[in-house]
Amino acid sequence: MKTVTVIGIGLIGGSLALSLRQRGLAAHVIGVDHSPENLRTAQALGLIDEGTADLAAAVRRADLVVVAVPMDAMLTVLPQVLEEVEQQVVIDVGSTKSMLLAAVAGHPQRGRFVAVHPMAGTEYSGPEAAVPELFTGKTLVICDAEQSDADAVNQVQALFEQLQMNIEYLDAAAHDLHTAYVSHISHITSFALALTVLEKEKEEQQIFALASGGFASTVRLAKSSPDMWVPIFRQNRVNVLDVLDEHIKQLQHLRHLISQEDYPAVYQQIEQANLIKKILK
Template identity: 60%
Template sequence: MIATIVGTGLIGGSLAITLKEKGVANWIIGVDQSEANLVKAQELKIIDEGASLKDAMLRSKLIILAIPVDALLQILPTVMDHAGPEHVIMDVGSTKEKILQLVAGHPNRGRFVAAHPMAGTEYSGPEAAIKNLFTQKTMVLCDVKNSDEDALEVVENLVEKLQMRLVYMNGVEHDLHTAYVSHISHITSFALALTVLEKEKEQGRIFELASGGFESTVRLAKSSPDMWVPIFKHNRNNVLDVLDEHINQLQQMKQLLESEDYETFYKLIQKSNKIRKILK
């Protein structure tokens, strides 16, 4: 099968590598608005060739859209308009509701499968692409009842070959859940980095003491604004809800410290320890 990857960055590039390795595709065409990325991706042997979207669609069965969600919303109508029964269009965007609204009722809607691999790193670009990024991670497929059976089958087969766990939900659920287990983590990391960088201006030696715990909570702050601003924009209501709740929790802790109510603080930490049952 010939597959086209639109967006040859961290996710698209890692998919390209893995699809070839697992035998899902034997030829990968890369499409990228950045010529530099395309050249880089070919140098790194992530893709076999670069092409325009139009040319690539003429020759590919599977088209994977792996670009930031705002760019995705812009390009998707064109891709859908040119989709034929021979095509399977799959996106891997981090928010789903707006994308699903956009394709709803399109005559070629059945050829589209909305997917989100819950995997990534804080790096971006073709150089960040790695093997095994997806192994044992979760792939969410959204609103699959609106996809044609044969298109869904192609994607489900891909998920299996990638050794991913499969979860089905609707777009509304997806966007709510990712706000809680992904988007807020990035917000807190960005904010924490800003807090500490601000302080460093006065206190140059702060980072001498940084250790694993700090790195763990702040590493997501290396993530690209090109990817994350569109996510926050498209999932604004959910992100605002969870951010509100998070600020409330922090304010409660602040008040307990101010009033020196360490007993209640102790109980709060005990309660938060229940996260152990979730994390391995």
């Protein structure tokens, strides 16, 4: 890939730009962003070689186009990109897939687009949050690959393998279901935890004084941006509601057992939860 155009030069777009540049996989990176400030920061940090607001020209000049904007903007930006595409390869990096893939289904250039989701990120956003090794050793999900041209899928797989990512293939519906069950619910839990602690603990210095690893690790995701998460919850609403119902049931069950002073049952529930150690060491 000689020239890479990254639309949305924040955490993920910026980290991908950095990774590709550092490994010699992109000779020239063009940044496109609706925030002139983010473009300036991205250039100052060396994420991009040039920044522009001219999306059409930046797409036409690219060999690879990466669309890394929040999921609501993705629904309008990706079709605009496909309007300019001839032989270039286009990827998104979005966290939800079904609605996006429906939005571009039947587009004459659909084959040049490969839907991918790097299962890597942090709670921070914007170009200043970009880091080069974000993707190393993590999973990249490629969705509905049969809808993309085979040469485009092969190029994308080879590129991300060079970033040392593990490639998984899923259809969009399965992707949205499983990300709701693992990633999206974790964020809702963390947002609710932060809201709970802020509501109950009015002595802010006690949060600061008593917060140790446990609180820090469970509340980390609550620092994540609403610009990113509201569109994800909107686009994956049905799956999110399904897993959220189960989560509320689990919380209510634990509450019930503690209120009944049924500590042997609480013990059993914790032992059951500990089974997660077998999956995630």
